[in-house]
Amino acid sequence: MQPDFNELLTVLERKSPSRPVLFEFYMNDNVYDTLVDPKELPSEDEDIAERVKLLLSFYRLGYDYATLLPPKESFFPELREHHDDRRTYSLNEGSHIDSWKAFEEYPWPDYSDIDYSYLEKVTSYLPEGMKLIPSGPGGVEEVVISLTGYENLCYMMVDDEDLVDALFEAVGSRLVKYYKEVAAFDSVGACLSNDDWGFKTQTLLSPSQMERWLIPWHRKISQAIHDSHKPALLHTCGNVYPVFNWISESYEGKHSYEDSILPVEDAWETYHDQIAILGGIDVNYMIMESQQNVYERSRALLERTAQEGSFALGTGNSVPDYLPNDKYFAMLKAAWDLRGITAEVSHALG
Amino acid sequence: MVDMNALSELLQRGKAKDVKEMTQQAVDEGISVQTILDDGLLSGMNVIGVKFKNNEIFVPEVLIAARAMNAGMEVIKPLLIDNNIESRGVVVIGTVKGDLHDIGKNLVGMMMRGKGLTVIDLGTDVAPQTFIESAISNKADIIACSALLTTTMKEMGNVVKAVKDARLDESVKVMIGGAPVTESFKDMIQADAYSSDAASAAEIALQLCRKVS
Numbered sequence: 001m002q003p004d005f006n007e008l009l010t011v012l013e014r015k016s017p018s019r020p021v022l023f024e025f026y027m028n029d030n031v032y033d034t035l036v037d038p039k040e041l042p043s044e045d046e047d048i049a050e051r052v053k054l055l056l057s058f059y060r061l062g063y064d065y066a067t068l069l070p071p072k073e074s075f076f077p078e079l080r081e082h083h084d085d086r087r088t089y090s091l092n093e094g095s096h097i098d099s100w101k102a103f104e105e106y107p108w109p110d111y112s113d114i115d116y117s118y119l120e121k122v123t124s125y126l127p128e129g130m131k132l133i134p135s136g137p138g139g140v141e142e143v144v145i146s147l148t149g150y151e152n153l154c155y156m157m158v159d160d161e162d163l164v165d166a167l168f169e170a171v172g173s174r175l176v177k178y179y180k181e182v183a184a185f186d187s188v189g190a191c192l193s194n195d196d197w198g199f200k201t202q203t204l205l206s207p208s209q210m211e212r213w214l215i216p217w218h219r220k221i222s223q224a225i226h227d228s229h230k231p232a233l234l235h236t237c238g239n240v241y242p243v244f245n246w247i248s249e250s251y252e253g254k255h256s257y258e259d260s261i262l263p264v265e266d267a268w269e270t271y272h273d274q275i276a277i278l279g280g281i282d283v284n285y286m287i288m289e290s291q292q293n294v295y296e297r298s299r300a301l302l303e304r305t306a307q308e309g310s311f312a313l314g315t316g317n318s319v320p321d322y323l324p325n326d327k328y329f330a331m332l333k334a335a336w337d338l339r340g341i342t343a344e345v346s347h348a349l350g
Numbered sequence: 351m352v353d354m355n356a357l358s359e360l361l362q363r364g365k366a367k368d369v370k371e372m373t374q375q376a377v378d379e380g381i382s383v384q385t386i387l388d389d390g391l392l393s394g395m396n397v398i399g400v401k402f403k404n405n406e407i408f409v410p411e412v413l414i415a416a417r418a419m420n421a422g423m424e425v426i427k428p429l430l431i432d433n434n435i436e437s438r439g440v441v442v443i444g445t446v447k448g449d450l451h452d453i454g455k456n457l458v459g460m461m462m463r464g465k466g467l468t469v470i471d472l473g474t475d476v477a478p479q480t481f482i483e484s485a486i487s488n489k490a491d492i493i494a495c496s497a498l499l500t501t502t503m504k505e506m507g508n509v510v511k512a513v514k515d516a517r518l519d520e521s522v523k524v525m526i527g528g529a530p531v532t533e534s535f536k537d538m539i540q541a542d543a544y545s546s547d548a549a550s551a552a553e554i555a556l557q558l559c560r561k562v563s
C-alpha cells in the first residue's frame with residue numbers, strides 16, 4: 001500500500017497512472033474512527049491530533065495524499081459557526097453585510113497573522129510518498145454569499161456594484177494570500193480551491209457576473225498555487241459546464257459531479273482532455289444503490305478510464321456521515337482490487 | 351397612454367422603481383387593473399420564466415425581475431381586491447422538515463406568483479402537519495414541497511401521507527421538487543406532480559389549479 005503522490009500528479013497531467021488513483025475531499029468521523037485508534041494520535045496538541053487522524057485515515061484507505069483543513073483563524077467569522085453542527089443551511093443566512101457601514105464594521109480576519117506551523121508539525125506523521133493537499137476556508141463566491149446572503153447579494157449586484165467590488169476584493173485577496181502561503185510548503189503537493197458556483201440547472205451567478213467578480217480571483221488563486229509549481233484543483237458543485245473553460249484554463253483538476261446534472265462518465269468523456277476528472281460517483285446514487293452496484297460502477301469507470309487516464313476515483317462530493325461506510329468502502333474496493341491491496345486495507349479496517 | 355409592452359420590458363429589466371411609477375400611471379389613466387396585471391406584469395414575468403427555463407437568463411436576473419413585479423403589484427393589490435379579481439389558485443409552499451435550504455423554494459414561489467397564483471410561503475423546516483393546517487386555512491389548491499438533501503426528501507412522502515390522512519387528496523395536489531428529487535421518486539411516494547426546474551413548476555402548478563377548480 002505504498003503511497004506515491006506522483007501517481008496523482010500523473011492524473012493531474014491528464015495522463016494514465018500506473019495503477020488506480022483515489023481522490024476525496026473529506027470523509028467523516030465514522031470513517032476516521034474506524035481507521036484510527038485515538039492512542040495513535042499526539043496528545044499534546046488537539047489541532048495536530050485531528051489533522052493526523054485525517055492523514056492516517058487517508059493513508060490507510062489507499063490515498064496518495066491527505067487533505068488538510070485551513071487553520072481556524074483563517075475562517076471568516078460566523079461562516080463556521082453557522083455550519084459546524086448542522087447538516088443543512090440556507091444560502092440566505094448570514095446576510096449581515098448589506099451596506100458600507102456593515103462592511104466596515106465586519107471583523108475581517110487578519111491573514112498577515114496566521115500561524116501555518118501545522119504544515120511543518122504534521123510532516124513527521126506523513127508516510128513516505130504522501131503529500132498534503134490543503135483546502136481553503138471556503139471559496140470566494142461561497143464566502144461572499146455567506147457574508148451577504150445569496151438573494152441579498154443578487155440585489156446588491158444591481159443596487160451597489162462598488163460594495164460588491166469591495167466584498168469580492170476583501171475575500172479574494174485574503175484567499176490568494178492563504179494559497180500563496182500554504183502552497184510554498186514542501187509537504188504540500190497540490191492545493192484545493194473549494195468554492196460553490198452552481199446548482200442543478202445553472203451557475204448561481206450569471207456568467208457575466210462571474211466574469212466580472214469571481215473568475216479574476218480564481219485566476220489569481222490558481223496563479224498563487226502555480227507560483228510554487230504545485231497543481232491547483234477546484235472543487236465546485238452544480239451545473240458549471242457552460243463556464244467549464246474558465247475552470248480548465250486555471251485548474252489542473254476538477255472535483256464534484258452529480259448524476260442529475262452530468263454523470264461522471266459523461267464528464268470524463270467530454271472534458272478529460274482539458275482537465276483531470278477527480279471523484280464522481282454520485283453520493284445520492286451511493287446511498288440509494290446496493291453495495292454491489294456501487295462496486296460495479298466504480299470498477300467499470302476505472303477500467304474505462306485506465307488507458308487514457310486523467311481520472312481519480314472518488315465520491316461525487318464528499319463522504320457524509322449518512323453515507324454508510326460499507327457503500328463508501330465498496331467504491332474504494334474497486335480500486336483496491338485492481339491495485340491488489342484489498343487484503344492489506346481490510347487488515348487496517350479490522 | 352401607458353404601453354403594456356413597455357411595462358413588461360421594464361419588469362424584465364428589473365427596473366422596480368420605473369415599474370412602480372408606470373403601473374401607477376396606468377392606473378391613473380384608467381387602464382383596467384386586469385389589463386395591467388395580465389398584459390404588463392404577468393406578461394413580463396412570463397417572458398422571464400421562459401428565458402430562465404431556456405437558461406437564457408440566470409437566478410439573479412429572475413430575482414431582480416420578481417422584485418420589480420412586486421413593486422408593480424403593491425400598486426394594484428388594493429384594486430385587485432376592490433375589483434374582485436381572484437387569484438388563479440392558491441399554493442402553500444415550503445421546504446420540508448429537517449431541511450433549511452430555501453433558494454430553490456423561493457424561486458419557485460416567485461415563478462408561481464408570476465403566473466398569477468397566490469403563494470403562501472411557510473419557509474423552511476416545515477412539518478407535514480403545518481402544510482396541512484395552512485392548506486386548510488388558506489383553501490389551497492396545491493402543497494408544494496422542496497428538499498435539497500437525500501436525507502430530507504423522504505419527508506415529502508410524509509406530506510403526501512398527511513394529505514391523505516386529512517382526506518384532502520381530492521382537493522389538494524402535492525407537488526415536489528429539489529436537487530435529488532426525480533420523477534420516479536414522485537411515483538414512489540405517490541405525489542401528484544414533479545418538476546425539475548422553477549419555471550416548469552409554475553406552469554404545472556397553474557395547470558393543476560385549473561384542473562382542481
